[in-house]
Amino acid sequence: MKLSTKGRYGLMAMYQLAQDYGQGPISLKYVAEKQGLSENYLEQLFSSLKKEGLLTSTRGAYGGYMLSRKPHEITVGQVLRSLEGQMSPSECVSEDGFDCVRDDSCATRLVFAKIKDSIDRVIDSISLEDMVRDSQPGLYREELK
Template sequence: MRMSTKSRFAVQAMIDLALRERSGPVALAQVATRQGVSLSYLEQLFSRLRRAGLVESTRGPGGGYTLGRRPADISAADIVSAVEDEVHETGADAERMQLTRELWADLDAVLLRHLATVPLQQLAEEQRAKGVEVDHAAPRRMVEPAPAVRPLRSTAPNSVFAFGQSFAGRG
């Protein structure tokens, strides 16, 4: 395993969702703006998070992402494992790394064990304790269709002849 900016951004985005879980689905564009990350990068991360069952997506107007499980049931290790790729050295790199491979494997195991003890709920609560502003906007609603427009009814004459007859008193 390898810890990278993918892990950091994924954890930040998941904290963002956890802070706003009562507001319904959160648009990824809003998360990208708040976190200062490109939307396309977040889409890639959320694709992996969705495959791991950590988030669920809702399509259409009023759609977005919600947590796939309760925040107490998602660990930081779950998030990191979902977005990080296994690194396998090949060729000359593999030979050089043989000497330290066990050290890094042990470090990875210790790191994952620690991250497994850190629930997403705890991370979100720490952010609230630090005073992070959470805008609990009302859940977005589906777009309602415009009311039907009734055709106008007119009592005016509908032709030149009918108009003339209205002056003649016939009509």
């Protein structure tokens, strides 16, 4: 399973907003520059993240984007699922209602289900705050909490 640019870039952008949490609205341009991403592409991603309730925005000269909740309340799983959809290695274990005729006797489905459970467990256990803390152990700021 491989993440698309949506998931990778969206997570990078959310990480940047977590780094700057508490500083008010952050411009799209700033996030794009800090993470080396396309501002136009980020605009599309932020629209999806806002619809999912992970971001808020403010218009105007000092406007921009902010996390809708504290960094420890937003998980990597929430970000990735809002941009990528379900994180499944195969359709047969997705939550999209895929109906397989071999469902009861398929050995590979059991493996795919274990992979999906492992992925979900990992991405749901890592918050944006964890990402900031892990990437900057000497600079971790208590105000993220």
